[in-house]
Amino acid sequence: MKNLTLRTKLLLLSLTLIGFLLFTGWVGQSRLSLLNRNAQVLGTEVLGRLLTAADINAQLFNMVRNQKNAVITNDDEESNDFSAKSESAAQELLKLTSQLEAEATTPEQLRMAGLLLTNVQNLVIINTDCLKYAKMNTTFKAKVILVKKILPALERMTLLIEQSEEMTTAVAETPSPGSIANPEKLLSLTQQLLSSLVLHVATQSMDPSFAAIDKATRVKVDEFFVSVSSYVDPHASIELQLNNLASAMRPDIDAFLVASSIDSNGQSTELSLIQSLASTDTTLKLLQEITKDARDTANQSVLESTYTYWTGSGVILGTVLCGLILGLSASVFISRMITRPVALVKSLAQEMATGNLLARINLKQGDEVGQLATATDSLADALTSLVGQIQQAAIDLGGSSTGLGTIANSLVTQSEQTSSRASGVSAAAEQLSANITTMSSAAEEMSMNFASIASATEEMSVSVGSISSAAEQTSSNVAAVTTAIHDISVSFEEVLGNVREGAHVVANATQMADSATSTMKQLDGSSTEISKVTETIKMIALQTNLLALNATIEATSAGEAGKGFAVVAHEIKQLANQSAKAAEDIATKIEGVQLGTRRAVAVIQEIAGVIKQINSTAERISQSVEHQSRAAQTISQNIAQANTGVGQIALSISEVATTANDMSRSIAEATRGATDVSRNVGEAARAASEISDNIGQVSHAALETNRSSESVTIASQTLAKLSLELTRLASRFKLPSHGS
């Protein structure tokens, strides 16, 4: 839910409400259709069934009434009329009952309708039977036959019999041919016949006694006719008349008997009164049941309708209430989901405006507002990292400036050392100069000594003859030479010592120069690193500028809420510009330092070259001096030999001459060596002065280095100040503790 977009949320809300609406509508629709169905049940089914039942009732009564009428009436025509009506009513009744059965919907109704149909069919059969009998109307017919035909016939017979009796009485005791033999018996038979016929017609055929009566009546009839036919005197007119009457009456009596036996009226009445009534009662009871069932169905339908109405309205009201509550809560929830993060973003922006970058929203919500919150968080993150980077850069800058200061200090120290070494070299050079001067004087002295040797030798050569006298002088001269040579040796050793000291100083100076060069190179490397750092700072400042611009754009988009943030963004932009300017300044300063350093390196390398030159010159001096030393030793040896030779002069003049020659050669050599020494000394003097010059240059370079170092120091101090300023500005923002 949290990570859905606002549109989806609103869509969900709308869908929920629409869903409730649809549900309400559906429930209403279904309830209404239920009500409609109930009404239809009430209207068509129940009402139809009730009407059908009423129709059945009416037809039933119509049928029964007509049946009764048909039974009651004696007129055949009327009877037929009524029975036709009853039949039609019965057919109608059957049809209605079948209709009722066809219209039955429930098994109960079907059962009752089936029962009713069976009953009605039964009733109709009974009715048909009843009507059949009613149409026959036999009892009435029998009565008619009895009254209209039999009774007059019997009366006439009675009359005839009575006439016969009178005749008999009148004629005599003997039977006359025209009278009846036994008239009393016949009369009583006639009376019995009449009474039995009346009884026959009065007794209903359903009566249990009817069979006996019928049998008795038939016996009586047979008896009567037998009795009548016994009078067979064809001549007797009465008998003839009686026989004629009897034979004429016989079909009537048979017809009467048949009619009376059938007793249609009685049967029909019986049927109508007992079976039909019972069947009608059953039918009516069934009809009542059906009506009651229909009423029950109606009542149930009404109850169901009421129930449907109440449940429907309950469900609709409940759904509407639920929808309202759910919709309200959802809208409150969604509006809270929107407003709360916005308030959080606002408070975060205010926090950021006051410089607190620690605050975060950390809202786990994926909709637009959540994205806004996340974007604000990431903005705060970016600001945090940016300010952290600025702080780091400031700290780095401070470290770099400190390193620069250290390097500058070491440079100053180094240059001072160089200066002091240079002055040491200067002193050594001066000493060298003095030594060289001493050497020069020694060499001059040596030269002079050589001259005196030469003159002595010449003198020796010239006055070989007077060697004896000159030998002593020679000896003294040789001693002087030896002394002089010894002096020279001492001078040489002194020179050698000075040269070695000079070489040592030179080596020291070379080492110092190398050290200075490497320090300078280190400084150069540091400057390059600082340049890189300043480049990085410039880049960061540019990026910060762009970021601040985008932040301003965002703040402007945020409208009134972004005003405070816009101020912060502006300040950051200014800070970035200031940083870029400071970095530019540092770069310029560093370039100056680099230039000075490179110049110092060049100068120091020049010094190193010069010192190497001095070194080589001093080595050459050393070689020359050693050469001279060897020459002086050779001289010394020669002189020692000369000394020995002088001692042996007396022994061999030629030996002396040879020795003198040798000596002459040696002296020439020594002279050449002395000249060499002189030349080398001159060279050394020139080198020394050159050293002095170079030393001066070194001093100058050292001074320049000093100046550059001071400039570097100033630059590094500016840098340190800027980094402090940067740190102060950055520290306005509260950052997570691990960042600092």
Place this chain on the structure above:
Amino acid sequence: MLDVPTLFCTFAASGRLFGVPLIDIKEVSAETHCTPIPHAPKHVQGYVNIRGQIILALDLKRILNLPADGRVAQRLVIFKAKIGPAFGLLVDEVGEIASVRNQDIVADETNLDLESPSTSGLIRYICKLPDQLLVVLEAKNFLPIVEQELHQQSR
């Protein structure tokens, strides 16, 4: 026209200062690497991918017929999508945010006399800043100009 001081983002192209209302700008990006579009009008430099979003980059110098001074565009000023499809202007560099008031406006549509009718809708007015003049552009008319160019090209 401007009741309250309005903020404009200024940017430079061919040494001239232009500006658009800050409220119309989505962001300013240092990403100017364009993917060329074949058969596109000459105004269109290509597509630029800004954090996965594809932005149409237009060359301001070509649109305004500014002299090419050989400088490569360093910044892309991206406009908000409410003006139309997302697009950006390639500019040499982005300057300060300028606040302009009504009395600073020295010329607008009514008294601007432009030689080229194709760029007439692009310049809204000219404002006087303390040290130079600011040409305020109408961002929403850039894309129609490009479309017009496209139609002319296809014809």
